[in-house]
Amino acid sequence: xxxxxxxxxxxxxxxxxxxxYAVGAIGITLVFGILRFAHFAHGDMTTLGAFxxxxxxxxxxxPWAALPLAMIITAAIAIGVDRTFYDYLAKRxxxxxxxxxxxxxxxxxSVVQVVWGVDPTTYASGIVRPNDYxxxxxxxxxxxxxxxxxxxxxxxxxxxxxxxxxxAMRAMSDNPDLARLSxxxxxxxxMLTWAIVGALCAAAGFMLGINTEVHSMMGWHLLLxxxxxxxxxxxxRVQGAVLGGLVVGVxxxxxxxxxxxxxxxxxxFALLLLILLVRPRGLLNGKVL
Amino acid sequence: MxxxxxxxxxxxxxILIGIYALxxxxxxxxxxxxxxxxxxxAGFFAIGAYTSAILxxxxxxxxxxxxELPLLVGWAASMLMAAAIAWPIGKICLRFRSDYxxxxxxxxxxxxxxxxxxxxxxxxxxxxxxxxxxxxxDLPYMQSQLAYLALVVVLVLAAYLLVERQLRAPWGxxxxxxxxxxxxxxAMGKRVAERRLQAFVFGSALMxxxxxxxxxxxxxxxxxxxxPMIATFLIWIMLILGGSGNNRGAILGAALIxxxxxxxxxxxxxxxxxxxxxxxxxxxxIIGLTLQLVLRFRxxxxxxxxxxxxxxxxK
Numbered sequence: 001x002x003x004x005x006x007x008x009x010x011x012x013x014x015x016x017x018x019x020x021y022a023v024g025a026i027g028i029t030l031v032f033g034i035l036r037f038a039h040f041a042h043g044d045m046t047t048l049g050a051f052x053x054x055x056x057x058x059x060x061x062x063p064w065a066a067l068p069l070a071m072i073i074t075a076a077i078a079i080g081v082d083r084t085f086y087d088y089l090a091k092r093x094x095x096x097x098x099x100x101x102x103x104x105x106x107x108x109x110s111v112v113q114v115v116w117g118v119d120p121t122t123y124a125s126g127i128v129r130p131n132d133y134x135x136x137x138x139x140x141x142x143x144x145x146x147x148x149x150x151x152x153x154x155x156x157x158x159x160x161x162x163x164x165x166x167x168a169m170r171a172m173s174d175n176p177d178l179a180r181l182s183x184x185x186x187x188x189x190x191m192l193t194w195a196i197v198g199a200l201c202a203a204a205g206f207m208l209g210i211n212t213e214v215h216s217m218m219g220w221h222l223l224l225x226x227x228x229x230x231x232x233x234x235x236x237r238v239q240g241a242v243l244g245g246l247v248v249g250v251x252x253x254x255x256x257x258x259x260x261x262x263x264x265x266x267x268x269f270a271l272l273l274l275i276l277l278v279r280p281r282g283l284l285n286g287k288v289l
Numbered sequence: 290m291x292x293x294x295x296x297x298x299x300x301x302x303x304i305l306i307g308i309y310a311l312x313x314x315x316x317x318x319x320x321x322x323x324x325x326x327x328x329x330x331a332g333f334f335a336i337g338a339y340t341s342a343i344l345x346x347x348x349x350x351x352x353x354x355x356x357e358l359p360l361l362v363g364w365a366a367s368m369l370m371a372a373a374i375a376w377p378i379g380k381i382c383l384r385f386r387s388d389y390x391x392x393x394x395x396x397x398x399x400x401x402x403x404x405x406x407x408x409x410x411x412x413x414x415x416x417x418x419x420x421x422x423x424x425x426x427d428l429p430y431m432q433s434q435l436a437y438l439a440l441v442v443v444l445v446l447a448a449y450l451l452v453e454r455q456l457r458a459p460w461g462x463x464x465x466x467x468x469x470x471x472x473x474x475x476a477m478g479k480r481v482a483e484r485r486l487q488a489f490v491f492g493s494a495l496m497x498x499x500x501x502x503x504x505x506x507x508x509x510x511x512x513x514x515x516x517p518m519i520a521t522f523l524i525w526i527m528l529i530l531g532g533s534g535n536n537r538g539a540i541l542g543a544a545l546i547x548x549x550x551x552x553x554x555x556x557x558x559x560x561x562x563x564x565x566x567x568x569x570x571x572x573x574x575i576i577g578l579t580l581q582l583v584l585r586f587r588x589x590x591x592x593x594x595x596x597x598x599x600x601x602x603x604k
Contacts, residue, residue, distance in 0.1 A: 094386075107573075107577035
C-alpha cells in the first residue's frame with residue numbers, strides 16, 4: 001500500500017468522520033461540564049436535527065443552505081426539551097436527569113420514526129466523483145464538512161473566550177456557586193447552553209447524513225463514539241472534544257488493520273475504557289464527575 | 290378468543306412477567322439499593338441466554354455447542370458469565386459517578402450485540418441457537434406451560450427471599466448508607482468501591498439467569514429476539530414505577546408494565562397495516578413519556594422504599 005492509498009482510504013475518511021464526531025462531542029462536553037450530567041438523548045437529538053434538515057431540503061432548499069436553519073430549529077427544540085423534561089429535576093440528584101434523558105432519547109427517536117419512517121434516505125441522490133488535490137482525493141461534500149466544522153469550532157471558541165455570555169458559561173462550568181455569587185444568571189446560561197447544544201446536534205446529524213445516509217438509528221450509533229471523544233479529550237474542554245473526536249474517528253478507520261470490519265464500532269468503546277483506566281481526566285485535563 | 294386461548298395467553302404472560310421480575314430484582318440491587326445506573330440490561334440478559342443455550346442445546350454443525358449439558362449447569366454458567374462480564378466493567382467505572390457506568394454499560398450491550406451477530410461459529414449468527422431443551426417440554430402444551438410457570442415462580446420467590454434477607458441484613462443497611470451518603474459511609478470505614486462492585490456483579494448475575502430462563506422457555510434465540518434499548522428501558526420503567534428500593538415494588542412494576550405492554554401490542558396488531566407500524570413507535574413514545582411522568586409526579590413509585598429500624602423520614 002502506498003502512502004497516498006493510506007491517506008485516501010484510511011486517514012482522510014477517518015478525519016472527516018472524526019470531525020463529525022467532534023461536533024457531537026462538543027455538545028456532550030458542554031452539557032457534561034456546565035450542567036453536570038451525561039446527556040443520553042444527545043444521539044437521538046442528532047437524528048432529529050438531521051431529519052429537520054431533511055424536511056427543509058424536501059421543500060427544495062440546497063442542503064448546505066438548509067443547515068443554518070435546521071440548527072436554529074433544533075436549538076429551539078433543545079430548549080423546549082430542557083424546559084419540559086429536565087428543568088424540574090434540577091433539585092434532585094443529577095443521575096435522575098440522566099435517567100430522564102434516556103427516556104427523552106427514546107421519545108425523540110419514536111417521533112422521528114412516526115413522522116419520517118424507518119427507511120434510510122439521503123439529502124441528494126447521485127454519485128459524486130472526488131476531486132484530486134495533489135493526489136489527495138476529496139469530494140466537495142467532504143471539503144465543505146471540514147470547512148463547516150472548522151468554522152463552528154473557531155466561532156464557538158471565540159464566543160466562549162471573548163463574549164460576556166461565553167465567559168458566563170465557562171464560569172458556570174468551573175464553579176457554579178461562585179458564578180452565581182458573581183451575578184451569573186443560571187437560567188439564562190442553561191438556556192444558552194441548550195441552544196448551542198441543539199445547534200451542534202443538528203450540524204453533526206446533517207454532516208453525518210450528507211456523507212453517509214439519513215436514518216432513524218444514526219444518532220444512537222453516534223452516542224458511544226461521541227461520549228468516548230468527549231471523555232478522551234477531557235470533560236468540559238471544547239478543544240479536547242475536537243481532539244478526542246479526531247482520535248476516535250481515525251482510530252475507527254484504522255481499526256480494520258487489526259480487527260474485522262464489523263467491530264469498527266467497538267473501537268470507541270475500547271478507547272473509552274482505556275482512558276478511564278489510565279487517565280480519567282482526559283488528554284487535556286478535563287473534569288471528572 | 291375463546292376461554293382456553295385466553296387461559297393459554299394468561300399463562301404465557303405470567304411466565305414472561307416472572308422473567309421480567311427477575312430482571313427488575315437484579316436492577317433493584319444495582320439501582321434501588323446501591324444507586325448504580327446500568328443501561329445495558331439487555332446485554333447481560335443476552336449473555337445469560339446465549340451461554341445457557343450453547344451449553345445445553347442439541348448439536349448443530351454451523352455453530353459451537355451441542356454439549357447437551359444438564360440444565361442446572363447451563364443456568365449456573367449463565368450467571369457466572371454475566372458476572373464475569375460485569376466485573377471488569379464495574380472495576381473500571383465504579384470509581385466515578387454513575388454516569389460513566391451508564392455509558393460503559395450501553396457500550397457493553399452494543400459490543401455483545403455485535404459479537405452475537407458477527408461470530409457465527411459461536412452463536413449461529415442471524416440464524417441463532419435452536420434446539421434448546423425445555424424443562425417439562427415433553428408434557429402436553431398446557432401442562433408444560435403451567436409446569437414452567439411454577440418453575441419460574443419458584444425461582445422468582447427464591448430470588449425475592451434472598452434479596453429481601455440481604456436487604457434486612459447489615460449488608461443492606463451498609464448499601465443504603467453508601468447510596469445515600471458515600472462520604473459518610475467511607476468515613477465509617479466501609480469499602481465503597483468494593484461494595485458497589487459486589488452489588489453490580491450480583492445484579493448482573495440475576496439478569497443472566499433471567500436470560501437463561503427466557504431461552505429455555507422459547508427453545509431458541511436469535512439476535513432479533515431482544516431490542517436492546519427497548520428491553521432495557523422497559524425494565525427501568527418497571528422498577529421506577531413499581532418503586533425502586535422495594536422488592537415487592539419491582540415485581541409489581543414488572544407485572545403492571547408487562548401486562549400493559551403486551552395488551553397494547555395485541556390492540557395495535559389489529560389496526561390496519563399502515564397505522565400498525567406507526568402505532569408500534571407510538572407505544573415506545575408513551576413508555577418514554579410514562580417515565581417522565583413518574584419521575585415528576587411520583588418519583589418514589591407505587592410502593593415506596595420501606596424504612597428499616599428508624600422512624601425518621603429520609604430527606
